Amino acid sequence: MTANGGSSRSVSASDPGGSRSDATMTDNAPLGSPRVDNAVIKSRDLDVYYGDDQALHGVNMDIPERKVTALIGPSGCGKSTFLRSINRMNDLIDIARVDGDLYFHDKNVYDDDVDPVALRRKIGMVFQKPNPFPKSIRDNVAYGLRVQGKDDGDVDEKVHTALERAALLEEVEDQLDSSGLDLSGGQQQRLCIARAIAPDPEVILMDEPASALDPVATSKIEDLIEDLAEEYTVVIVTHNMQQAARISDKTAVFLTGGHLVEFDDTNKIFENPESDRVEDYITGKFG
């Protein structure tokens, strides 16, 4: 396992150092409207392989700033793989390999001069299963500040702010020194969200953040995600279509084999998708 290596990519000869943000999408463009204004992240012909298996096929889409973008699709469709390729978490898997381009603010994150550790400080992540550290609530939230060297100012104030933004402060204000593991599952996940936003990243990636939670905790997380989009760009993987419909502004539908089939405004996807397969999937005919 390596933290900042392990992936290789082929640099296309026409790539003038990552300023190809206006690159037109090729034949691989999905149905719908894959281009958006004020895009923060742009994926161009992104392929991801695990060994000999291709997990993503030429993904082309934009992710708009300060909106919630949902990635939906059946199991094994590559939506989590796409999410993890945004902050290069796939680098941690030895056999993962990436082809194509992924721009964050017009900089290709797979360029050789990009440090994945630095990238992850701009793009936070929340995982499927709540994974707080066996440390106090305070130390959990402060973890990012400490490892990123942002703990010079008033750490306590930043911890409070992050907990408040994550809608957890009221419940834990009197027990900041008790272990994060003593919280309920839903609280733990909000703690992880607080931990992710404490160092103030620009983008928050969420990998099925509510799938391990009960309905009440889920609805709290959903409310929270909508609030977070006022300040952060949120990308969320979910297998729950109602959830995507409720909280997202844009929706990308991945279908079997790692193909992005359609990308558009969430309303459009759920009311009048262009692809018949997407319509079948949305209406529960398969998947």
Added chain:
Amino acid sequence: MATDTPTDTDFGQVSRTKDVAFRLLALAATLVGIVSLAALLANVAVDAVGWLNWGFITSPPHPDPYEAGFLPALVGSIAIMLLIALITFPVGVGAAVYLEEYANDGLLTRFIQLNIANLAGVPSVVYGLLGLGLFVGLLGFGYGTVLAAAFTVALLILPIVIISAQEAIRAVPDSQRQASYGMGATKWQTIRNVVLPRAMPGIMTGTILALGRAIGETAPLIMIAAPTTVFGIPNSFESKVSAMPLQIYTWASYPETEFQYGVVAAGVVTLLIVLLTINSIAIVIRNRYQQRT
């Protein structure tokens, strides 16, 4: 409910004979170990009565069994143990961190891994030979010194420390590493803040068990020419040193029955008490660590 179809309440019985038989067999297997150990301890403890006293543990050895003491061997063993812990802990944990967190899963890594596993099974007398050649001969630590003894026995238990530390590190859930990397932590920050704290109780347990093996080792000490009996306590790393098992072994070969039974038994009980003390101290440290994390 229909009354014309009577419900059958006789479900019958299922035989439990094999259940009971296996349970008794398992109990017997457990007792073989525990009872024989208890009998041994009781036997030694009875023999030690009257011999294990303050004079015994505060005096040097003496040709007269009623004057014989254990102090130099006792202090020697403790000194060797402390030095072994200081050597094996950083080296063992360092090797385990490298193999688990840094090394790629290549041929070389597997070769190293296989060798460590094999080294854990090499007889201790072979390590004694190695210690004689390397530490006494090549590096000039001196015959039978604290330094030579500690390094030789440290090599002997190092594979055990490495393997148990690797297991402890491997048991740290990957989700914890992912959480750390996802926060933009470097590899070192992740190891330092997440992996090692969580693996530490397991690493300590492994090291303690290995030290327990080290304190009973005799063969490698004989190979590096540690004296069987010393009369003064070691006062430097270059002092000649004897250890408790070595001294006990020597006493057992004396012709007087007072040595063969009383003095040897007193030595064995002392050795066991020291062993249990080291283990308890380490377990307390480990539990403290566990609570903090």
